[in-house]
Amino acid sequence: MNNSFLRISIWVYLAIFFLYLLGPLVIMSITAFNSSEFPRMTPWECLTFQWFGELMQDQRILNGIKNSLIIGAGTVVLSVAMGLAGALLLTQIWPKLRATYYTIIIAPILIPGVVLGISTLVFWDRINRMLGLGADSFLSNGIFLTVIGQSTFIASYCMLVLVARLQRYDVALTEAALDLGASHAQAFRKILLPFMRPAIASAAVLAFLASFENYNTTTFTFGGYPTLTIELAQKVRYGITPAISALAFIIVALTVFFALLNEAKLKRQELVAAARKKATVEELAGKIKLPSFFAGNMAAVLLVVFAIATITVVGTATAYNPGQCIANVKEQKRLEAEERIQELRRQREERRKQNEAEQGGATQSAPKPSNNSGFGNVFAPNTLGGDEGTDEGEEGSNNDTQPSNNSGFGGAFDPNSLQND
Amino acid sequence: MSAGVGVDLESLWIRFGDFVAVRDANVNINGGDFFSFLGPSGCGKTTILRAVSGFLEPSEGNVLIGGNNMKGIGPNKRPTALIFQNLALFPLMKVWENITFSMEIKGASAAERRKRADELLDMIALPGQGDKLPSELSGGQRQRVAIARALCAEPDVLLLDEPLSALDLKLRQHMRTELREIQQRVGITFIYITHDQGEALTMSDNIAVMRAGVIDQIADGKTIYNDPNTAFAASFVGENNVFRGKIKQVMGNEALIATNRSGELVARISTANQGKMKEGDDAMMFVRPEAFAIAPDGATGDHFVTARVNHEEFEGNVFNIFTEGEGGKEIKVSIPNHGQSFEDHTGQNITLEYETRNAVLVPAGELAAE
Numbered sequence: 052m053n054n055s056f057l058r059i060s061i062w063v064y065l066a067i068f069f070l071y072l073l074g075p076l077v078i079m080s081i082t083a084f085n086s087s088e089f090p091r092m093t094p095w096e097c098l099t100f101q102w103f104g105e106l107m108q109d110q111r112i113l114n115g116i117k118n119s120l121i122i123g124a125g126t127v128v129l130s131v132a133m134g135l136a137g138a139l140l141l142t143q144i145w146p147k148l149r150a151t152y153y154t155i156i157i158a159p160i161l162i163p164g165v166v167l168g169i170s171t172l173v174f175w176d177r178i179n180r181m182l183g184l185g186a187d188s189f190l191s192n193g194i195f196l197t198v199i200g201q202s203t204f205i206a207s208y209c210m211l212v213l214v215a216r217l218q219r220y221d222v223a224l225t226e227a228a229l230d231l232g233a234s235h236a237q238a239f240r241k242i243l244l245p246f247m248r249p250a251i252a253s254a255a256v257l258a259f260l261a262s263f264e265n266y267n268t269t270t271f272t273f274g275g276y277p278t279l280t281i282e283l284a285q286k287v288r289y290g291i292t293p294a295i296s297a298l299a300f301i302i303v304a305l306t307v308f309f310a311l312l313n314e315a316k317l318k319r320q321e322l323v324a325a326a327r328k329k330a331t332v333e334e335l336a337g338k339i340k341l342p343s344f345f346a347g348n349m350a351a352v353l354l355v356v357f358a359i360a361t362i363t364v365v366g367t368a369t370a371y372n373p374g375q376c377i378a379n380v381k382e383q384k385r386l387e388a389e390e391r392i393q394e395l396r397r398q399r400e401e402r403r404k405q406n407e408a409e410q411g412g413a414t415q416s417a418p419k420p421s422n423n424s425g426f427g428n429v430f431a432p433n434t435l436g437g438d439e440g441t442d443e444g445e446e447g448s449n450n451d452t453q454p455s456n457n458s459g460f461g462g463a464f465d466p467n468s469l470q471n472d
Numbered sequence: 473m474s475a476g477v478g479v480d481l482e483s484l485w486i487r488f489g490d491f492v493a494v495r496d497a498n499v500n501i502n503g504g505d506f507f508s509f510l511g512p513s514g515c516g517k518t519t520i521l522r523a524v525s526g527f528l529e530p531s532e533g534n535v536l537i538g539g540n541n542m543k544g545i546g547p548n549k550r551p552t553a554l555i556f557q558n559l560a561l562f563p564l565m566k567v568w569e570n571i572t573f574s575m576e577i578k579g580a581s582a583a584e585r586r587k588r589a590d591e592l593l594d595m596i597a598l599p600g601q602g603d604k605l606p607s608e609l610s611g612g613q614r615q616r617v618a619i620a621r622a623l624c625a626e627p628d629v630l631l632l633d634e635p636l637s638a639l640d641l642k643l644r645q646h647m648r649t650e651l652r653e654i655q656q657r658v659g660i661t662f663i664y665i666t667h668d669q670g671e672a673l674t675m676s677d678n679i680a681v682m683r684a685g686v687i688d689q690i691a692d693g694k695t696i697y698n699d700p701n702t703a704f705a706a707s708f709v710g711e712n713n714v715f716r717g718k719i720k721q722v723m724g725n726e727a728l729i730a731t732n733r734s735g736e737l738v739a740r741i742s743t744a745n746q747g748k749m750k751e752g753d754d755a756m757m758f759v760r761p762e763a764f765a766i767a768p769d770g771a772t773g774d775h776f777v778t779a780r781v782n783h784e785e786f787e788g789n790v791f792n793i794f795t796e797g798e799g800g801k802e803i804k805v806s807i808p809n810h811g812q813s814f815e816d817h818t819g820q821n822i823t824l825e826y827e828t829r830n831a832v833l834v835p836a837g838e839l840a841a842e
Binding site: 221224229231233234237241246 | 527546553556560
């Protein structure tokens with residue numbers, strides 16, 4: 052009893068936790084397929100892929116992605132190299148200095164990105180001037196400054212990742228290589244680097260993601276090369292469209308894809324290793340029979356499902372034409388608007404009748420020309436009310452003209468909505 | 473078979489700050505010898521090995537390999553190959569790549585390397601295992617791969633840093649024989665580091681016994697066992713019963729000792745100390761457990777000790793009798809098992825006797841920690 056309650060609460064907690072974690076992403080992804088002009092999930096209008104098309108047409112976004120990719124690549128190279136150098140030094144340095152060195156090298160992570168951005172800008176501007184270079188020199192180039200600025204702290208992340216792996220490195224391996232005749236460079240290249248490869252890959256991915264999503268350092272250094280985050284932030288000022296959701300959906304899909312790919316690969320390696328352990332000498336000497344890619348590999352299965360789903364969706368998207376649906380929704384909207392107008396008209400009618408009834412009892416003439424028909428005595432409040440009524444009525448009649456024409460002719464709807472399309 | 477390349481250590485000192493790891497070591501290792509450095513952990517034997525392989529520059533003195541001074545020559549330029557304590561096989565390389573790493577450095581082709589790897593795999597009795605990863609091998613197999621890797625570099629001197637310490641007893645005993653066989657087959661000089669006196673005794677041509685940075689004795693195994701120079705060498709190599717006392721009378725190569733608790737006993741002065749010990753000196757007499765025999769009750773004299781039996785155990789090849797002499801002195805006696813009937817002595821007083829040549833006298837000194 053108590054136990055089952057506990058279990059249920061754990062599931063509830065997990066559900067809430069994942070809802071909190073993934074809910075925004077799910078909603079954002081769904082809005083990418085809604086034809087509504089503003090990214091929203093309700094009211095659902097039509098399934099559409101138009102926002103993906105619009106995204107592909109948006110030169111600023113595309114340019115931002117390109118800049119982000121270039122800067123990301125530069126940051127990966129610089130940060131991983133710096134991180135590896137820092138990590139190697141940390142293991143070699145005199146033990147008494149190690150704590151101090153570690154603090155210094157970690158400090159950029161703790162410094163706000165804004166400060167790093169400003170200081171990068173100021174520092175390199177200073178250098179630029181000292182060298183007597185112009186404002187268009189390499190040192191004041193937006194890509195250079197952004198790569199340098201981001202690397203100041205991303206290199207620290209890389210170092211943390213690399214140090215963790217390096218601590219498991221047995222220095223005897225390098226010594227063994229030296230002992231067998233390798234030079235220091237050969238030992239580094241043939242022994243240490245292959246050992247570090249998984250950590251270098253992790254560090255590179257981390258560096259790329261950190262660079263791609265960075266805003267607060269980049270905002271000071273991007274110069275003439277706005278990155279994706281900068282472009283998105285600027286777009287928010289002018290109002291966003293679901294094209295942004297489409298972009299978000301693509302990023303989410305890519306993330307899921309690579310996560311699954313990685314998982315499948317790891318699982319496969321595990322299975323291969325297990326199979327090799329079991330293999331006999333003869334099998335090893337001859338051809339190794341690898342286990343089929345999918346056997347016991349959940350991630351691989353999911354990966355295939357994911358790929359098929361993607362192909363299906365893309366295929367559907369090219370064939371699918373939401374025009375009819377959007378037209379229907381437009382008509383729906385127009386009908387709703389019309390209904391609202393009818394409602395208003397009705398209200399105006401009622402008011403007028405009310406007014407007339409009241410004015411019928413009154414003796415004083417109103418200032419309005421329409422109401423001046425011999426009814427002189429009007430109390431101030433009533434006059435005001437009448438004013439409002441007529442104002443609305445006038446607005447309503449202005450709007451009336453077109454729809455009322457249409458309402459008479461059912462067949463006229465279609466051409467109108469097509470034109471609007 | 474070539475005579476091999478000798479290694480000489482001349483007045484070798486190695487210091488780490490104020491700590492002296494090796495103190496004035498002078499060793500001549502003959503070419504083609506299996507030479508062991510034997511000592512407890514922390515005695516500086518690995519330090520010596522690192523100085524020979526070139527990972528460490530001596531503070532003073534010289535390392536000569538084949539008569540050439542190795543000063544300033546890095547480990548990758550010395551004609552030595554080192555087998556590490558943890559083997560240090562490259563975990564990401566296959567066995568054959570591990571073995572032929574030294575050829576890869578020299579730029580040999582893959583086919584050439586593969587061929588050489590197969591030859592060496594045959595030699596170490598691991599044919600067809602070249603495509604495995606080191607992690608897929610057993611401890612003993614890894615051991616042999618490490619040896620093959622070192623031999624592939626065709627060194628003049630092979631250095632082994634306690635390579636058997638990670639193996640279990642049976643495998644260790646098997647590998648001892650195998651190592652010795654390989655050494656005799658390839659005919660190069662082996663320098664072997666160990667704290668296991670069994671390994672040193674069974675494999676070595678010569679042994680250097682080390683204590684806290686100092687080499688106590690260099691001799692073949694038999695000499696070290698039977699005729700130790702120092703109290704440390706006597707107590708570290710094999711089991712020994714120690715009797716402390718003062719020399720009462722020196723009679724040529726023998727002496728009478730007034731022991732602290734077991735009366736006056738006679739002993740042979742060890743060869744290195746003959747002529748150097750005089751009456752009144754503090755001395756230690758060592759008698760091996762197997763050098764004792766049970767004497768008839770009531771026998772007295774300068775080579776009899778009486779003791780009370782605490783307990784006994786049967787080890788298969790020997791009966792061990794743990795006795796307590798006068799004043800609580802513990803004496804261990806091992807009687808070889810010839811299939812004779814053996815009565816239980818527990819609780820009884822027995823008289824033990826030994827032959828004078830089996831009781832070795834050395835100056836009082838530091839004993840090996842148990």
